[in-house]
Each structure stands twice: as C-alpha cells, then as structure tokens.
Amino acid sequence: MSDFSIRVYGILMDDNKRVLVSDEYIRGMLITKFPGGGLEFGEGTRDCLAREFMEELNLKVEVGNHIYTTDFFQISAFNNKYQIISIYYEAFALEPITAPLREKPFDFDEQQMAIYQSTGEIETTRFVHWHEFSSEQLTLPIDKIVADMVKQQY
Numbered sequence: 001m002s003d004f005s006i007r008v009y010g011i012l013m014d015d016n017k018r019v020l021v022s023d024e025y026i027r028g029m030l031i032t033k034f035p036g037g038g039l040e041f042g043e044g045t046r047d048c049l050a051r052e053f054m055e056e057l058n059l060k061v062e063v064g065n066h067i068y069t070t071d072f073f074q075i076s077a078f079n080n081k082y083q084i085i086s087i088y089y090e091a092f093a094l095e096p097i098t099a100p101l102r103e104k105p106f107d108f109d110e111q112q113m114a115i116y117q118s119t120g121e122i123e124t125t126r127f128v129h130w131h132e133f134s135s136e137q138l139t140l141p142i143d144k145i146v147a148d149m150v151k152q153q154y
Helices: 045-057 110-119 141-153
Strands: 003-012 018-026 029-033 036-038 061-069 082-093 121-129
Touching: 003 018, 003 045, 003 061, 003 141, 036 045, 045 061, 045 082, 045 121, 061 141, 082 141, 110 121
Parallel strands: 003 082
Antiparallel strands: 003 036, 018 029, 018 121, 061 082
C-alpha cells in the first residue's frame, strides 16, 4: 500500500504586489515553489502553514482563504511510493520579514552550501514582482496550477 504526503503552502503577496517564493536545493534538484511544507500528525492544515512560515522565515502569518486542494493524482517528485495532496491558502505577514531575502533564484551562499553537504537540503526565499510572476517560474506541477489560478483571480 502506498502512502500519502499532505503538503500545505501559502501564497503571500506584499504591499508592492510581489509574490513570495522559495528556492530550494533538495537531493540534487533545484526547485522553486511556494513556501510551506509537510503536515505533521495531530496538526491542522492552517496550523501547519503558520508553523512552516515560522520555521522557514521566522515570520508570523495570518492564514487566509483556502485557494486550492489537489484534485488529481500526483506522485511525489522525491519518492514514487507517495501520492501528494497539496493544500494552498492565502497568507498575510503579521510583521516585517526579517529573514534574508535574495534577489536572484538559487542564490545560495557558502554557509548554506555547507548545510547542504550535511543535510542534503537548503532554501532561500525571494519576492517575484507581479508582472514577472507566472507558472513558468515554479517547478512543481501543482504549484503551476495554483500560480495560474492566482494570476487569474488577482
């Protein structure tokens, strides 16, 4: 029997109409995705998203409206024994972002690369201006669908 991986992501736009994305280097793969991550046992989806923003960006967020939940079969990019179910919400920063933000995709520094050598994962975040934002900039298939939805809705 295969397993499910439930992922929760936030679409956060700032006052300058820029969309926050996460650039990650995971198991030798470069991925651009929305901020978020895996649901833990005993956790609600909104609590998961708030925790992920705190862990990844040290940022308190308000979780807003539900945007989308995967409605098709999607296998994990990392383990073909897992079916991915992704849930997307609006996210609103409750304070200024103090975590370092990058200007360019995959702009990892030496310290981050050292972390990658020991953990196999690193990430940075950056804003993408609304007029440049599109599904083409994201890697994961479900994120691409949500990016198109967000562009149409907003």
